[in-house]
Amino acid sequence: MNQEWWKKSVVYQIYPKSFNDTNGDGIGDIPGIIEKLDYLKELGVDVLWLSPVYDSPQEDNGYDIRNYRKVDDLFGNMDDLERLLEEAHKRDLKLVMDLVVNHTSDEHPWFVESAKSKDNPYRDYYIWKEGKNQEEPPTNWNSVFGGSVWEYDENTEQYYLHLFAKKQPDLNWENPKLREDIYDMMKFWLDKGMDGFRMDVINFISKDPEYPDGEQGDGSPYFMNGPRVHEFLQEMNKEVLSNYDVMTVGEMPGASPEDAKHYTNPENEELNMIFTFEHMDLDSDGDKWNWTNLDLVALKENFEKWQTSLHGVGWNSLYWNNHDQPRIVSRFGDDGEYRVKSAKMLAICLHMMQGTPYIYQGEEIGMTNVRFETLDEYRDIELLNMYEEKKEQGWSHEELMEAIYVKGRDNARTPMQWGDSENAGFTEGTPWIQVNPNYESINAAAAMEDEDSVFYFYQQLIRLRKELDVITDGRFELLLREDPNVFAYKRIGGAESLLVVCNFSSREVELDEEVYQQVEGNPVVVTNDSGKENRRMLAPYEGVVYRI
Numbered sequence: 001m002n003q004e005w006w007k008k009s010v011v012y013q014i015y016p017k018s019f020n021d022t023n024g025d026g027i028g029d030i031p032g033i034i035e036k037l038d039y040l041k042e043l044g045v046d047v048l049w050l051s052p053v054y055d056s057p058q059e060d061n062g063y064d065i066r067n068y069r070k071v072d073d074l075f076g077n078m079d080d081l082e083r084l085l086e087e088a089h090k091r092d093l094k095l096v097m098d099l100v101v102n103h104t105s106d107e108h109p110w111f112v113e114s115a116k117s118k119d120n121p122y123r124d125y126y127i128w129k130e131g132k133n134q135e136e137p138p139t140n141w142n143s144v145f146g147g148s149v150w151e152y153d154e155n156t157e158q159y160y161l162h163l164f165a166k167k168q169p170d171l172n173w174e175n176p177k178l179r180e181d182i183y184d185m186m187k188f189w190l191d192k193g194m195d196g197f198r199m200d201v202i203n204f205i206s207k208d209p210e211y212p213d214g215e216q217g218d219g220s221p222y223f224m225n226g227p228r229v230h231e232f233l234q235e236m237n238k239e240v241l242s243n244y245d246v247m248t249v250g251e252m253p254g255a256s257p258e259d260a261k262h263y264t265n266p267e268n269e270e271l272n273m274i275f276t277f278e279h280m281d282l283d284s285d286g287d288k289w290n291w292t293n294l295d296l297v298a299l300k301e302n303f304e305k306w307q308t309s310l311h312g313v314g315w316n317s318l319y320w321n322n323h324d325q326p327r328i329v330s331r332f333g334d335d336g337e338y339r340v341k342s343a344k345m346l347a348i349c350l351h352m353m354q355g356t357p358y359i360y361q362g363e364e365i366g367m368t369n370v371r372f373e374t375l376d377e378y379r380d381i382e383l384l385n386m387y388e389e390k391k392e393q394g395w396s397h398e399e400l401m402e403a404i405y406v407k408g409r410d411n412a413r414t415p416m417q418w419g420d421s422e423n424a425g426f427t428e429g430t431p432w433i434q435v436n437p438n439y440e441s442i443n444a445a446a447a448m449e450d451e452d453s454v455f456y457f458y459q460q461l462i463r464l465r466k467e468l469d470v471i472t473d474g475r476f477e478l479l480l481r482e483d484p485n486v487f488a489y490k491r492i493g494g495a496e497s498l499l500v501v502c503n504f505s506s507r508e509v510e511l512d513e514e515v516y517q518q519v520e521g522n523p524v525v526v527t528n529d530s531g532k533e534n535r536r537m538l539a540p541y542e543g544v545v546y547r548i
Helices: 030-035 037-043 078-090 109-114 176-191 229-239 257-264 296-310 339-351 381-392 397-407 444-449 454-467 469-473 513-519
Strands: 011-014 047-050 067-071 094-099 150-153 158-161 196-199 247-251 273-275 317-319 356-360 475-479 486-492 497-503 524-527 543-547
Touching: 030 037, 030 078, 037 454, 067 078, 067 176, 078 094, 094 247, 176 229, 229 257, 257 273, 257 296, 273 317, 296 475, 296 486, 317 339, 339 454, 339 497, 339 543, 381 397, 444 454, 454 469, 454 524, 469 486, 469 497, 497 513
Parallel strands: 011 047, 011 356, 047 094, 094 196, 196 247, 247 273, 317 356
Antiparallel strands: 150 158, 475 486, 486 497, 497 543, 524 543
16 A cells, blocks of 8 residues: 555545536535546546535535534435445545534534533533623634634623634634544544545644734734644544545645644654645735735745755645635636636646645636626625625725635635536536636536647646656756746756746747756657747747656
């Protein structure tokens, strides 16, 4: 059994609600995923990561869990999930679940008990505190979704902590009994045959026991990468993960490469890899809604930092898209004239780096951001709360809608575009969120018919990762550091090296002489501009990989 199979793997993220609906209720379901396994196998991915399908009131699209051992009726039942596992394994596809253990729903039986009285056996499963005085909560921290992180409970006259929505109370990881219950639940899923976990905000589970106030309400220094987080993860590894052949990836906002080394170094026995967010914050000024154009020089330096820091120590995860991010072709590419070309260029740029690549549903056909005309067509709690908050701060409706078009999470959550029939073949009912109107031209059926499509390009890149060890093992060396348009880097291996050149601009650019000398006469491994003779000039959004 290859303990590090995840190093050669490519992961495909499924957001079940928007993937494929088989019963006509407008919400994707597990039978819908089973129906599309052959499509995913054809793409060539190895691992499917399923966003939460647990029983949930759906306050935050399933990241508020009511019962960790039950499948939500929206998506099907346990039999469906077991069948998905079986059918995936038949096709040599692995299945990874979302593990959400920083918080639960306030409807989880643990919390219902916890809120009953101060001496309830479950009281310490959550974080309860006295206010500073009758009017003031324990700290000034702001919630990720706006407002205070503290909610006052009339019944027991204390506050409980919720870093996210108030229906998502944080679990108290200081309590060994709680940790034991979580480990039991993880074993329950792994014993069913699950192949690992993507762990939601897992670096938030240890809080500073002093609970100091934060600067301007920012509590993040006191709950991100907290004092006992490594201890908790090592315990989780020892009690659960080390007994199974699984893949783990931790979602870790605010983790630096130094943190990541600690989390992912195999000697520390914590996790295989983490999700970082730094490269996703480069097109805003600290507040994601204050968006700016991408500074390519900053993006290159950021990737370089992660690629070089973790090389030979830990492991990177590579992604452009997920359920929380706008569509990359609309964000760093061009979703108009150069949609296909720029989607392929962005794929080359990411997939030639060291790490495990993640593809988010629809990315492989070049799906784009959506521009709904009215606010009431949007569904995301973060976006709707932000609209109200910033309206009060004096933003105009037009400014707010523009920010939503660029940065809103619903860009990623519109239904998967399967074909050109009504609702893009996603559902025969009314979809829970509207389909992007461009589905008639951008859909999986059309992509499968066109040998030059984004789909087949991703297929080719996935194949190359299996064939060329230098992609998995080689060193990363950044070239043309200050070039504002071209992202160029080398992957240096023992037997062979690759040189990757990507033009992030919509104009033709002359390649730097020094780089041109290195690629001239060398074979092309993959390119999104195959008919081209002149290697000195880079076409708009051209991406090419040379063997050197």
